[in-house]
Amino acid sequence: MYIQVNDLVCMVMVAPKFIQIKQYICQQIESGKWQQHSKVPSENELAEQFSVSRMTARRALQELTEQGVLVRTQGAGTFVATFKSQSSLLEIRNIADEISARNHIHHAKQITLSVLQASEEIAILLNINKGDKVFYAEVLHYETTQLGISEAIQLEQRYVNPKLVPEYLQQDLSVITSHEYLSSKAPLTEATHEIEAVAASPKIAKLLAIFLQQPCLQIKRRTWSSKGVVSFAILTSPGDKYRLGGHLTF
Amino acid sequence: MYIQVNDLVCMVMVAPKFIQIKQYICQQIESGKWQQHSKVPSENELAEQFSVSRMTARRALQELTEQGVLVRTQGAGTFVATFKSQSSLLEIRNIADEISARNHIHHAKQITLSVLQASEEIAILLNINKGDKVFYAEVLHYETTQLGISEAIQLEQRYVNPKLVPEYLQQDLSVITSHEYLSSKAPLTEATHEIEAVAASPKIAKLLAIFLQQPCLQIKRRTWSSKGVVSFAILTSPGDKYRLGGHLTF
């Protein structure tokens, strides 16, 4: 029976040296001792200070640079980076994940699944020719609370490039979400999103069971695989029932 | 006069070896030769294949792991990571940046700047006590195209924690944006956002010069510095004039 480190519960865990150096540097910055743009010790200085080799000190500086904490320029030195204060990032998840993250139950109802001729707008968005056939699906997503209250939370209108996903029509989108299916068929490599507020059209109002002209959040999503644009989706949700939340450190 | 590498324009630029290995690995993955979860060559195998030392091969694998392309487990090996298909990130920028990124001109009009007593909701959001004084500002942001057409694009309603930014009242928010001022006074470390679609209230409709009940995008933003919650802002924009765009690779 071998003894593994994990078995020795009371063992004093010592962080690797390069981690210790990283922590030291972060402390200096967080405490304000090292201001933005100020020079931090060189690899050799850190190596001596911590009695490690230059390569170990280097690794600490390197990783903090990749994390955006430091900035390095060859020949000049290493400096504390400026904080990215201009932008933050908002996470956009698919509706099924969003709902299950709230411990609610998601289910979907397939309304339409058919073949259309691409309009000019759709053709451009999918990078195909006008008049080419495209797959078009409409799916209603419902959220059911644990109390059993169920409401329509999102209408998905999706155009799919048939060249990249030929079997899309055979799917039952009440069972598998488009996102799941497309991900499995053509690994998504990229996506763009646009978010705007729109007033509910008669069709949307009817499907989502809301009043006409009620404000809705509309997300337009284009997804790419390595072979091209896979699909273009318009996701419309009632403004009072759906909300995008984001939290990220600068 | 020294000759520097940069001077030799016609010099054949050779990428460092670890970069070449990274590129090779990425190619294999992008072309589909190496599928998700499949094992990639070990450090030693790559080292032999490219006639480099193990440390060099290691660096390629290491950096791709940090970038999320590969996954490594000690003792087992290195594997192609699953694509993060569940979430994407949307960048939220402040309105002034957004407008100037479109090569349009931003200007702001300060409508209100005063002291209020914190309501219960505001007190909770700013992490202060109900009834404590808070600074409250209303600022209208205008976008002017290069043709000289100007329209109100966002109403900013902002509550500021006076303990962290005592001189906020002395500012002229037509000149400096709240974001600029707050960033300079208390470096922002973190922010949360919520986005929803709302119908224009009479007040909002009047200020933004839109119709009552018109759909608007509303962003609620809370910003932190290291000392606590700095401010809570409600940013309301007409749905047809403002749009959030995001683009990020998975």
Place this chain on the structure above:
DNA sequence: AATTATAACTTGTATATACAACTAAAATAG
């Protein structure tokens, strides 16, 4: 047959070394 131990392989940490490439300040030559 099931368990245990071994061995082979993998990644992780750390060091020592060498040289290349770049920067900025000091020394030098005009």
Place this chain on the structure above:
DNA sequence: CTATTTTAGTTGTATATACAAGTTATAATT
């Protein structure tokens, strides 16, 4: 004083080596 060269310091790339630590399949033992 100015322009140039040198020099010292810094980061970047690359190698060779050693051992630690975790995984997995195989071999040995019970």
